[in-house]
Amino acid sequence: MISVQDVYVTYEKRTPALRGVTLDFHEGEFVGVIGLSGSGKSTLLKTLNRLVSPSEGRVIVEGKDLSRLSFKELRDIRRGIGFVFQEFNLVDRSSVLENVLIGRLGYQSSVKSFFGIFKEGDYRLAEEALETVGLGEKIFERGDRLSGGQKQRVAIAKTLAQEPRVILADEPVASLDQNSGKVVMDTFKRIQEKHGISIIVNLHDVKIARAYCDRLVGLKDGKILFDQRTKEISDEDITGLYR
Numbered sequence: 001m002i003s004v005q006d007v008y009v010t011y012e013k014r015t016p017a018l019r020g021v022t023l024d025f026h027e028g029e030f031v032g033v034i035g036l037s038g039s040g041k042s043t044l045l046k047t048l049n050r051l052v053s054p055s056e057g058r059v060i061v062e063g064k065d066l067s068r069l070s071f072k073e074l075r076d077i078r079r080g081i082g083f084v085f086q087e088f089n090l091v092d093r094s095s096v097l098e099n100v101l102i103g104r105l106g107y108q109s110s111v112k113s114f115f116g117i118f119k120e121g122d123y124r125l126a127e128e129a130l131e132t133v134g135l136g137e138k139i140f141e142r143g144d145r146l147s148g149g150q151k152q153r154v155a156i157a158k159t160l161a162q163e164p165r166v167i168l169a170d171e172p173v174a175s176l177d178q179n180s181g182k183v184v185m186d187t188f189k190r191i192q193e194k195h196g197i198s199i200i201v202n203l204h205d206v207k208i209a210r211a212y213c214d215r216l217v218g219l220k221d222g223k224i225l226f227d228q229r230t231k232e233i234s235d236e237d238i239t240g241l242y243r
């Protein structure tokens with residue numbers, strides 16, 4: 001589904017953040033990317049929807065080289081790829097429903113988007129997405145009235161409203177307390193299992209990564225140290241990653 005082929009990313013002539021990364025992501029997987037701060041986790045995730053472009057190598061999504069797409073083709077590909085950030089990225093003064101509807105903007109013509117005109121189907125999808133993340137009752141609440149965990153679930157609902165094939169999540173529980181983090185990770189798991197959507201998530205907490213992910217990619221200094229089924233990963237692998 002997504003193929004990363006010998007990718008290097010260099011920011012402003014510094015040491016490369018990624019150095020020859022090659023791996024494939026498959027349909028329906030729950031993959032965790034782990035490693036020290038600065039190992040390149042965010043950079044890797046951002047290359048998967050061209051928020052960051054490789055300096056060398058290629059990222060192929062559904063058979064298409066991301067670096068060779070027209071504006072429209074990139075927009076179409078990005079519709080199928082949700083992105084969840086550590087800091088939620090919601091509009092605090094807007095309602096939960098309005099925030100989730102933003103996920104539908106990729107399906108509107110630009111004029112319609114500008115005037116905020118949504119179809120009935122958009123509202124239905126937004127409501128379904130909120131039900132899926134367990135926030136059906138908060139639909140008219142203002143964003144800034146929610147707890148951190150609830151905000152992150154609204155952010156997930158927003159990506160669900162996009163009807164994605166894959167959700168990328170960059171440290172989605174790093175700003176949350178343990179309980180809220182668990183609810184958010186349970187939500188991702190449910191989405192993977194019930195909706196068949198692939199989840200690719202950066203995590204600095206190895207315990208969480210081991211508990212939820214089917215496969216773990218260990219990044220160290222911009223290179224892949226291991227890429228294995230979670231149950232095959234030893235304590236030594238983990239120690240080597242953080243040494």
Ligand SMILES: Nc1ncnc2c1ncn2[C@@H]1O[C@H](COP(=O)(O)OP(=O)(O)OP(=O)(O)O)[C@@H](O)[C@H]1O
Pocket residue numbers: 011012014016017035036037038039040041042043044204
């Ligand atoms: N926009 C940028 N401009 C310049 N350097 C950057 C930029 N983004 C990341 N870097 C550098 O690239 C390297 C990898 O960073 P990246 O954020 O991908 O790692 P990470 O594993 O996600 O770390 P963290 O968990 O701290 O975010 C680091 O050395 C970082 O300083």
